Amino acid sequence: MGISTIANAALIVVDFQNDFCPGGTLAVPHGDEILPAIQDLIDQFTQSGRPVAMTQDFHPPHHVSFQEQGGPWPPHCVQGTVGCDLHPDLKVPMTAAHFYKGFSDRIDAYSGFEGRLADQQQGITDTDLESWLRGQAADTVYIVGLATDYCVRATALDALARSFDTRVISNAVRGVNVSWGDSDRALAELKKAGARVEPWIPTA
Numbered sequence: 001m002g003i004s005t006i007a008n009a010a011l012i013v014v015d016f017q018n019d020f021c022p023g024g025t026l027a028v029p030h031g032d033e034i035l036p037a038i039q040d041l042i043d044q045f046t047q048s049g050r051p052v053a054m055t056q057d058f059h060p061p062h063h064v065s066f067q068e069q070g071g072p073w074p075p076h077c078v079q080g081t082v083g084c085d086l087h088p089d090l091k092v093p094m095t096a097a098h099f100y101k102g103f104s105d106r107i108d109a110y111s112g113f114e115g116r117l118a119d120q121q122q123g124i125t126d127t128d129l130e131s132w133l134r135g136q137a138a139d140t141v142y143i144v145g146l147a148t149d150y151c152v153r154a155t156a157l158d159a160l161a162r163s164f165d166t167r168v169i170s171n172a173v174r175g176v177n178v179s180w181g182d183s184d185r186a187l188a189e190l191k192k193a194g195a196r197v198e199p200w201i202p203t204a
């Protein structure tokens with residue numbers, strides 16, 4: 001896939017946050033290796049005037065998804081911590097929109113479509129990802145980020161359910177693989193549901 005295909009597209013970068021990268025509290029193995037592909041996509045979309053959305057886990061300190069609360073995960077992406085920040089080497093344009101999810105104590109969210117647009121002060125607005133995408137005249141979404149078998153999967157399934165032409169960029173996602181093969185199963189499921197799963201060929 002190349003630049004000619006992104007005319008009606010938006011880029012969705014899922015949860016490329018410190019806690020999901022090596023060294024974080026819920027690290028995806030080799031999660032940071034997808035940074036160059038993600039950066040190239042961000043740059044290409046931005047230079048083409050196409051929209052970029054960053055989704056981010058944005059949890060309160062005692063979130064329902066944490067093991068201390070009976071949830072499946074160690075604490076991660078707690079609001080105001082470094083772990084919640086996007087990877088520091090990623091150059092995110094000022095024009096990018098940030099969608100926060102899982103910001104209420106008792107509600108978890110894997111899909112970016114459950115998130116809400118953040119304002120400049122990290123305040124949470126009423127705007128959701130679908131209405132924002134429609135406002136950007138995007139009928140196609142390119143989905144990249146972490147983790148293939150959780151938030152990428154959920155975001156892509158929701159995009160398909162909302163009739164977006166959905167492309168999951170195979171060399172710009174990585175999975176947790178709690179059970180061996182989870183990521184491959186997720187990608188197969190997404191293909192079956194109608195997504196295109198293809199690599200991005202970076203521009204020279």
Ligand SMILES: [Zn+2]
Pocket residue numbers: 057059065076077102
């Ligand atoms: Zn989370």
